[in-house]
Amino acid sequence: MSGLYLGLMSGTSIDGIDAVIAEFEAGRLAKLHAAHHHDYPPPLRARLIELSLDQPGISMREFCTLDVDIGLSFAAAAREVISRSGIPVGAITAIGSHGQTLFHDGPRGLTLQLGDHNRIAAATGITTVADFRRIDLALGGQGAPLVxxxxxxxxxxxxxxxxxxxxxxxxxxxxxxxxxxxxxxxxxxxxxxxxxxxxxxxxxxxxxxxxxxxxxxxxxxxxxxxxxxxxxxxxxxxxxxxxxxxxxxxxxxxxxxxxxxxxxxxxxxxxxxxxxxxxxxxxxxxxxxxxxxxxxxxxxxxxxxxxxxxxxxxxxxxxxxxxxGLAPEWIEATAFAWLAMRRIEGKSGNLPAVTGASHLSPLGCVVLPPG
Structure with a gap:
């Protein structure tokens, strides 16, 4: 099966969103068709860094707003890399979006990634796989590292x-x-x-x-x-x-x-x-x-x-x-394109020897584009 998948990743450095379009054959990377780095708006990045370091209390309104704003930034990164690639939207099987980690405590089974994947699916018209870590946590793992x-x-x-x-x-x-x-x-x-x-x-x-x-x-x-x-x-x-x-x-x-x-x-x-x-x-x-x-x-x-x-x-x-065969700055975004491919094909994405989960499992929730 395999095919074309789009990967989106913003790591703990919070320096922006990496977006790639990767082609897989027989489960292996065959070609990286396009790659693009999308900067967060400076006020959003500053707030995300503050929250990731200090975890002050925030209102539910701000929490929900951040989830939407991050999701829209991820969607913008996806649209930009598609535009640069010249690849038709319909040729991309799915997007794998890691989201932005704001908190992770694997030993206690806690993790938080923001970036509403419903917004990504709606804005791009592409099936989106996200929330990769929490099924591994539910299986007794630490939800990381997944790469x-x-x-x-x-x-x-x-x-x-x-x-x-x-x-x-x-x-x-x-x-x-x-x-x-x-x-x-x-x-x-x-x-x-x-x-x-x-x-x-x-x-x-x-x-x-x-x-x-x-x-x-x-x-x-x-x-x-x-x-x-x-x-x-x-x-x-x-x-x-x-x-x-x-x-x-x-x-x-x-x-x-x-x-x-x-x-x-x-x-x-x-x-x-x-x-x-x-x-x-x-x-x-x-x-x-x-x-x-x-x-x-x-x-x-x-x-x-x-x-x-x-x-x-x-x-x-x-x-x-x-x-x-793959530049260091695009490894993680390509990894989440690969994990999306594994989820769509119903194959495992975690390694229990790495995360401590009780068994292998496909990772991520799948959101179909509306209408």
């Missing part, structure tokens, strides 16, 4: 042990021990771009640290690093998942109250080191025989961070996912 199943479909045609690292707002890994699905594991390792971006906004007003240049000006503080890496999350066994609501600046300040006594660039260097060391430690523990690390997500552009990870993993080949 490892796609990582296996995309990168597992090999004989060497490999690991896929996604550097988004949160870092997560997928361990691929061989071509078969048995033995595939994955989990969130801890903070990545989200924590560093938050510090950049506080200390400089910038949205992110381009190429890690600000961190490169500083010197990592080993006392701060030790205080952060002593958090119990890093030693917790998989399955495990987390979010920016946990790994935020309040978390840093609670574990190291003297942070404001340090130079701002030294703090940034330390946060980069925490990400690199926690990633490397997780890989050494979960995949000691790994020979190749395939990196995707926005963190691929942070050259300092990649250098630190490489120094912590001597002997491991580190390379971008683009060297394996």
């Amino acid at each position: 490892p199943a796609f990582h296996h479909a995309m990168f597992a045609d090999f004989r060497e042990p490999r690991c896929v690292l996604n550097l988004g707002g949160i870092a997560n890994i997928t361990v691929l021990p061989g071509a078969g699905i048995d033995g595939v594991i994955g989990f969130d390792t801890g903070p990545a771009n989200g924590l560093m971006d938050e510090w950049m906004r506080v200390c400089s007003g910038l949205a992110f640290d381009a190429e890690g240049a600000f961190a490169a000006r500083g010197s990592a503080d080993e006392e701060l690093i030790a205080a952060l890496l002593s958090d119990p999350y890093f030693a917790r066994p998989a399955p495990k998942s987390t979010g920016r609501d946990y790994f935020r600046l309040d978390w840093v300040r609670s574990r190291y109250p003297r942070i404001d006594a340090l130079r701002t660039e030294d703090v940034q260097a330390s946060l980069a080191a925490v990400t690199a060391r926690s990633v490397a430690s997780a890989i050494k523990e979960a995949a000691p025989a790994v020979a190749r690390l395939i990196v995707c997500g926005g963190g691929v552009a942070n050259t300092l961070l990649l250098r630190l990870i490489g120094e912590a993993l001597p002997g491991v080949v580190i390379e971008s996912s683009s060297q394996h």
